[in-house]
Amino acid sequence: MTQHDDRALGRPEVELSVPADGVHLSLLRTAAAAMAARLDFTLDDVEDLRMAVDEAGALLLQQSGDDAMLTFSFFLDGPRLVLRCEVPTPAPRPPRPEGFAWMVLTALASSVEVGLTTAAGASGLSLVLTHPREQDERS
Amino acid sequence: MDLSLNARSQGEFEVIEVAGEIDVYTAPRLREALVDLVAKGRHQLVIDVERVEFLDSTGLGVLVGGLKRVRSHNGSLDIVCTQDRLLKIFRITGLTKVFGIFDTVDAAVSSH
Numbered sequence: 107m108t109q110h111d112d113r114a115l116g117r118p119e120v121e122l123s124v125p126a127d128g129v130h131l132s133l134l135r136t137a138a139a140a141m142a143a144r145l146d147f148t149l150d151d152v153e154d155l156r157m158a159v160d161e162a163g164a165l166l167l168q169q170s171g172d173d174a175m176l177t178f179s180f181f182l183d184g185p186r187l188v189l190r191c192e193v194p195t196p197a198p199r200p201p202r203p204e205g206f207a208w209m210v211l212t213a214l215a216s217s218v219e220v221g222l223t224t225a226a227g228a229s230g231l232s233l234v235l236t237h238p239r240e241q242d243e244r245s
Numbered sequence: 246m247d248l249s250l251n252a253r254s255q256g257e258f259e260v261i262e263v264a265g266e267i268d269v270y271t272a273p274r275l276r277e278a279l280v281d282l283v284a285k286g287r288h289q290l291v292i293d294v295e296r297v298e299f300l301d302s303t304g305l306g307v308l309v310g311g312l313k314r315v316r317s318h319n320g321s322l323d324i325v326c327t328q329d330r331l332l333k334i335f336r337i338t339g340l341t342k343v344f345g346i347f348d349t350v351d352a353a354v355s356s357h
Binding site (some may be wrong): 131134163213 | 266269299301302303306330334337
């Protein structure tokens, strides 16, 4: 379990907050794919990011508190796209490593870090995904 | 994009044609359809996902749940899929060794 140093990432390029409800995952997938396409990701990498965003969101939704907002922040970090997704939850716990969602997520992202915040009144779960930005050779 | 389901009989098999996106929001509808079919005594299932545009781990969980249900009645649940981006998810999770995955409905049916 590691904690990502958000200070090193600076201001996000894009930040999206939606109510923590599965109905909004398709919107987050579409936004992630659009951003990846704008960054000249290959088609395969766009699909991988779309899937990773969905799995991360689904994992967070399992623990979201009442009336919580799901927040996705996209950062450009040199050759990498870093995605931080977080949700407030009263009792954060790490995702089950044997679950399908975690298997897919860790297979598609080059790294996944889990952050648990247990401070009173501000507890939450976050996932930080890192994707390499490989230029599409055809472009 | 929503999820659409169409079930039809082909001999002793029930073929469920799925189109659209299967995710945490839409997967419960697929689960309900599979539970209903099993409750009606249909235990030989073929699920055609050729028109599915997105499938995540929640959808995979529903398919695995369906497989467990039909196997408890000595039935079968096969998948029809040729899309690489969907097959990739089956491979990542090791489910290519769990499901029969075929190119066509006829191939799935004739494998029994």
